Amino acid sequence: MTKVYAIAGRFLCVQALSPWSARRASNFLSDFRLEPVADSVEKSFYTIRIRSEEPLPVVARGSETFEVAFGHCDILRDGYCLAVDDSVILVGPVEQKSLDVWIGPTRHARQSLSFVNVMGYVLDIALRRSGLYQLHAAGVVYPPSGAGALLVGESGSGKSTLSALLASRGWSYLTDDAILLEQDGQTVRARGIRRFFAASEKTLAACRLSALSNALGAPIKSDPSKRRLEPAIAFPGRSIESSIPKALLFTSITNEAKSTLWNLRPSEAMARLIRSNPWASYDKVTARDHLRLLNRLVNQCRAYSIGAGLDIVNEPSCAEELLAPLLDMSSYRKNTHE
Amino acid sequence: MPHKHIVSTRFDDGDGVLVDLETKNYYQLNQTAMLVWLGLEKGQAISDIVTEITSVYDVTDEHAAASVERILQDFRSKNLLDG
Numbered sequence: 467m468t469k470v471y472a473i474a475g476r477f478l479c480v481q482a483l484s485p486w487s488a489r490r491a492s493n494f495l496s497d498f499r500l501e502p503v504a505d506s507v508e509k510s511f512y513t514i515r516i517r518s519e520e521p522l523p524v525v526a527r528g529s530e531t532f533e534v535a536f537g538h539c540d541i542l543r544d545g546y547c548l549a550v551d552d553s554v555i556l557v558g559p560v561e562q563k564s565l566d567v568w569i570g571p572t573r574h575a576r577q578s579l580s581f582v583n584v585m586g587y588v589l590d591i592a593l594r595r596s597g598l599y600q601l602h603a604a605g606v607v608y609p610p611s612g613a614g615a616l617l618v619g620e621s622g623s624g625k626s627t628l629s630a631l632l633a634s635r636g637w638s639y640l641t642d643d644a645i646l647l648e649q650d651g652q653t654v655r656a657r658g659i660r661r662f663f664a665a666s667e668k669t670l671a672a673c674r675l676s677a678l679s680n681a682l683g684a685p686i687k688s689d690p691s692k693r694r695l696e697p698a699i700a701f702p703g704r705s706i707e708s709s710i711p712k713a714l715l716f717t718s719i720t721n722e723a724k725s726t727l728w729n730l731r732p733s734e735a736m737a738r739l740i741r742s743n744p745w746a747s748y749d750k751v752t753a754r755d756h757l758r759l760l761n762r763l764v765n766q767c768r769a770y771s772i773g774a775g776l777d778i779v780n781e782p783s784c785a786e787e788l789l790a791p792l793l794d795m796s797s798y799r800k801n802t803h804e
Numbered sequence: 805m806p807h808k809h810i811v812s813t814r815f816d817d818g819d820g821v822l823v824d825l826e827t828k829n830y831y832q833l834n835q836t837a838m839l840v841w842l843g844l845e846k847g848q849a850i851s852d853i854v855t856e857i858t859s860v861y862d863v864t865d866e867h868a869a870a871s872v873e874r875i876l877q878d879f880r881s882k883n884l885l886d887g
Contacts, residue, residue, distance in 0.1 A: 532828075732815035733832045740823065740830050747811075747828050754811055757823055761813035 467492070470510055471500035474648055474657060476596040479510035487518040487569060494585045498644075498659050512592045513564040522554050522568045532748075536583045539748065546749075548587055551580035557591055560751045565591055579687045590745065593659075594752050599647045599759055602742055604629035605640030605656050607709045608793035614709030615793055616645060616656060616767075618742060619717040621689065624774040627669040628717060631778065631785045633701040634673040640709060642697075647759055650710075654763040657708040663695040672779040675700050713792050714739075714769040725788055726773040735769035736760060768792065806844050806879075807886045814838060822884065831882065836861070840875045844885070850876075 467488035471478045478500065482488035525547045528540030537550035544559040552575035554568045567588055569575055590600050604617040604625040617625045626642040633639045641658030648655050664686045670678060670693075683694030698705060716730065716738050730738075739760045740746060746756040770792065777784045806812075809825040818835035820842075833841060836857065843853035850872060857868040879885050 731819060732817055733819040733821050736813060736815070736821045737830060737832055740821070744828070747823050747825055747830075750825055753823075753825050757811050757813055761815070761821075764813075765816050 469495075470503050471495060472503045473500050473593070473659075474598055474646065476511050476593075476598065477503065477509045478592050478596065479513040481513065481515045483516060483520075484518045487516040490518075490581050491516055491585065494582060495589075497661055498589065499657070499661060511563060512596050514567065514588055514592055515564065516567045516569065516588075518569040520568060522570055523556065523566075525554070525556065534587075534744075534748075536580075541750075550587055551575060551577075551583050553580065553584045555584065555587055555591070557595075560595070563595065582687055591749070593646065594745065594749060594756065597648060597755070599743075599746070599752075599756050600659065601645040601647055601656075601739075602643065603645045604642045605645050605658055605709065605711070606632045606789075607638040607640070607706060608790060609636060609638060610790075611793055612709075613712040613793035614640075614656060615713040615715055615789065616711045617715050617717050617772075618738065620742065622719070624717045624719045624772075624778070626664055626666065626692070627672060627779065628772075628774065628785050628789075630663060630665060630669050630673050630695070630697075630700075631782060632789070633697065633704050634675060635782065635786045636704070637786070638704050638706045638709075639697060639701065640706060647763065649759055649762070652762075653710050653766055654759055655708050656711050658705075661697075663697050663700070664689060664692040665695040666692050668779055670695075672782065673700075674782060711763065711767055713789075714764070714767045715789070715792075716769070716771045718771075718773055720773040720775050722773065722775040724777050725775040725784065726771075727788060728771055730769040730771055732764045732769060735764050735767075739764070805847065805886050806841065807884060810884055812838075812841060812845065814842070824882075824884065827883075829882070831884075836871060837875050837878075840872055841879070844879075 467482045469480050480491055482491045528542045530541040532539055540547045545557045548555040552570035552572045557565045574580055593600060606629050607614045617628055619625050629639055629642045640656060641660050642663040644660040646657045646659045681696045681700035686692045686694055714735050747753050811823045812820055814820045818838060820833040820838035821830055823830045839857060840853055854868045854872050858865055
């Protein structure tokens with residue numbers, strides 16, 4: 467199976483070399499805002515080849531090895547090799563514009579969650595090599611001003627709850643978890659890449675959605691404590707394709723009664739972005755461009771740390787009251803390049 | 805001179821962050837340290853960097869020179885400089 471997908475003006479070619487990998491890859495990619503396009507193989511900027519019926523390649527040990535989530539990475543002379551969940555991803559030299567995946571023969575490698583973990587890396591690498599950089603963040607837009615905010619934090623930090631609460635109050639959204647950043651002239655533009663929200667019981671209770679039963683799906687494989695939420699059903703008409711972020715909000719959950727909010731210096735915001743994006747420095751081919759893009763993002767945004775307290779889930783308007791003043795452009799004094 | 809594998813990022817308030825692509829370490833720099841680093845990147849002589857600092861801040865030459873030397877020692881201890 468060969469399919470070409472379009473995202474932000476780039477074309478990714480996915481060649482699945484077995485029926486099993488074709489089915490799995492197609493299912494995985496359907497959860498992302500990658501649009502299948504016909505007759506565009508020649509336009510492809512980056513190619514992904516997936517094998518599931520061939521033995522794993524023997525890769526010489528790299529000059530440097532380090533641990534990554536679910537496996538490890540070897541830096542090779544011309545590229546690098548990831549061993550993740552009993553599968554192998556081989557990223558070639560930059561001029562090849564391709565990577566190869568071997569799904570391992572073990573039962574563990576063939577489990578759905580393992581395949582998701584491998585493809586998560588694969589998609590991240592292909593996008594990064596195409597000049598699109600993922601950020602583990604939610605994206606929302608304040609309708610009165612059109613100003614965008616990125617809610618940055620690790621899993622369980624409240625991004626989904628905050629973005630769902632704001633969407634339920636009429637804010638527009640990009641995503642609850644996976645943002646794609648790209649250079650757009652002198653500014654950084656953000657897009658949502660994942661189609662669905664991942665909602666915990668707390669999020670669902672806080673949002674008090676009337677269309678909830680129609681919007682809810684199965685538990686998320688990578689985090690069974692959360693369920694799939696279709697935002698197009700839960701928050702109809704509020705999805706937007708992209709925005710120019712004006713605020714970076716680093717989220718965490720506290721058990722305090724009241725939420726807290728304080729300013730962050732730009733250098734602290736950059737440090738937090740680097741910590742949450744280790745691949746910004748791991749992938750040496752793209753590191754300079756990636757870090758400079760994050761630099762530009764910090765310079766075009768105000769940065770804050772949010773400690774989300776119990777008031778956020780107990781009072782639906784609280785999140786909006788906390789964040790709206792930050793995105794009210796009449797009081798926004800920062801120079802932008804828009 | 806800075807090592808080629810160090811990426812510098814600078815912010816509107818004058819602070820900066822350096823990222824060492826070899827070790828994956830990163831370092832937050834205040835305005836003064838960032839001025840020194842940028843001077844090194846441009847290949848400026850230490851005396852010129854000191855002069856720039858005295859032009860930006862209301863300090864004596866001796867104070868500026870001592871600050872620059874402290875910052876350079878810090879950079880060397882973190883293996884950010886080549887030679």
